[in-house]
Amino acid sequence: MTRRQPAPPEQSQRRIEEMTEALRQAGQRITPQRLAVLKILAGSSEHPSVERIYEQVVREFPTTSLATVYKTLTLLKSLDQVLELGFAHWGSRYDGKTPHPHPHAVCLICGAIADPELPHVEEMAQEMARRSGYRIDRHQLDFFGLCPDCRKKA
Amino acid sequence: MTRRQPAPPEQSQRRIEEMTEALRQAGQRITPQRLAVLKILAGSSEHPSVERIYEQVVREFPTTSLATVYKTLTLLKSLDQVLELGFAHWGSRYDGKTPHPHPHAVCLICGAIADPELPHVEEMAQEMARRSGYRIDRHQLDFFGLCPDCRKKA
DNA sequence: TATTAATTAAGAATCATTTTCCTTTTGATG
DNA sequence: CATCAAAAGGAAAATGATTCTTAATTAATA
Numbered sequence: 001m002t003r004r005q006p007a008p009p010e011q012s013q014r015r016i017e018e019m020t021e022a023l024r025q026a027g028q029r030i031t032p033q034r035l036a037v038l039k040i041l042a043g044s045s046e047h048p049s050v051e052r053i054y055e056q057v058v059r060e061f062p063t064t065s066l067a068t069v070y071k072t073l074t075l076l077k078s079l080d081q082v083l084e085l086g087f088a089h090w091g092s093r094y095d096g097k098t099p100h101p102h103p104h105a106v107c108l109i110c111g112a113i114a115d116p117e118l119p120h121v122e123e124m125a126q127e128m129a130r131r132s133g134y135r136i137d138r139h140q141l142d143f144f145g146l147c148p149d150c151r152k153k154a
Numbered sequence: 155m156t157r158r159q160p161a162p163p164e165q166s167q168r169r170i171e172e173m174t175e176a177l178r179q180a181g182q183r184i185t186p187q188r189l190a191v192l193k194i195l196a197g198s199s200e201h202p203s204v205e206r207i208y209e210q211v212v213r214e215f216p217t218t219s220l221a222t223v224y225k226t227l228t229l230l231k232s233l234d235q236v237l238e239l240g241f242a243h244w245g246s247r248y249d250g251k252t253p254h255p256h257p258h259a260v261c262l263i264c265g266a267i268a269d270p271e272l273p274h275v276e277e278m279a280q281e282m283a284r285r286s287g288y289r290i291d292r293h294q295l296d297f298f299g300l301c302p303d304c305r306k307k308a
Numbered sequence: 309t310a311t312t313a314a315t316t317a318a319g320a321a322t323c324a325t326t327t328t329c330c331t332t333t334t335g336a337t338g
Numbered sequence: 339c340a341t342c343a344a345a346a347g348g349a350a351a352a353t354g355a356t357t358c359t360t361a362a363t364t365a366a367t368a
Contacts, residue, residue: 029314029365050355065317070356088240089325091355103278105286116285124257124272128297131270132259136299143282145290183334185346204324219348224325243356245324 015042041096107147195250261301
């Protein structure tokens with residue numbers, strides 16, 4: 001018997017469990033729709049948009065509404081289980097694999113998003129706190145340009 | 155005779171000249187409405203929103219439309235004469251004093267924005283370019299938290 | 309398995325921003 | 339100065355992402 005849905009890699013599996021656990025601990029229900037959203041978040045490194053997540057959920061649950069996806073994302077955000085990359089002009093993108101704030105590179109042509117580890121991020125946040133007098137709780141560090149593919153083509 | 159409008163401080167004056175010059179060199183007209191927007195940008199350190207800019211322009215030119223403010227900002231952006239801080243959920247804020255990309259601290263309660271100079275920003279951009287393979291053209295580095303005033307009150 | 313509070317679906321509403329389309333202004337030229 | 343074409347402005351409609359509303363459905367558990 002062949003598996004129709006490939007089993008999620010264990011790292012993704014672990015994230016799914018973390019997220020469901022976080023929902024449970026917050027007294028939230030694990031509905032099929034939520035589970036679907038959450039699997040997509042745990043399984044994709046593309047930093048999907050709401051629309052993209054919605055497309056995939058609808059395949060499994062055709063009656064799903066966009067609002068449900070938004071609500072689930074809002075819920076997961078409030079539990080720090082997904083990182084929202086909020087952009088002013090292109091709509092938000094979501095990172096469910098690494099939900100704590102970290103820097104991203106965004107391609108201005110194709111919208112690809114990369115997030116290599118960068119050193120000295122926390123130092124910079126602390127330096128900002130010190131110099132501004134603000135208490136810093138989170139950050140969003142976005143670097144915009146062209147991804148390797150689009151550089152070739154451009 | 156008392157001046158009704160206080161003369162702009164010379165730093166602000168210099169920026170106004172830079173901006174008008176940039177418009178001229180781009181073959182763009184310096185209309186009264188544009189000049190009004192541009193003065194506000196050059197003169198305010200509060201990183202005003204579109205609405206805020208509009209309010210002030212309307213005082214001088216009561217028939218001004220919001221669209222004109224938007225159009226002027228788009229124009230100035232395209233000439234790199236204003237920096238747009240694009241936020242997903244609160245609308246954009248604008249920096250006309252320091253139009254090149256630089257980090258900001260944003261208060262989650264009152265919306266105050268500070269931008270102290272931070273070292274190592276360029277290094278970080280280069281490091282991101284190196285590790286991601288992207289060509290980095292610009293960035294938006296936002297640190298969110300509470301400003302000194304709101305810390306006291308909270 | 310029945311109960312009930314939570315959740316969903318669908319569409320309407322909202323908000324920032326952009327576009328459209330028509331009028332006014334501008335600046336060059338005669 | 340008058341004329342004219344192009345640029346810019348104004349008002350309102352359109353857009354697009356997101357949030358809200360309401361009634362119907364469903365998950366968790368008694």
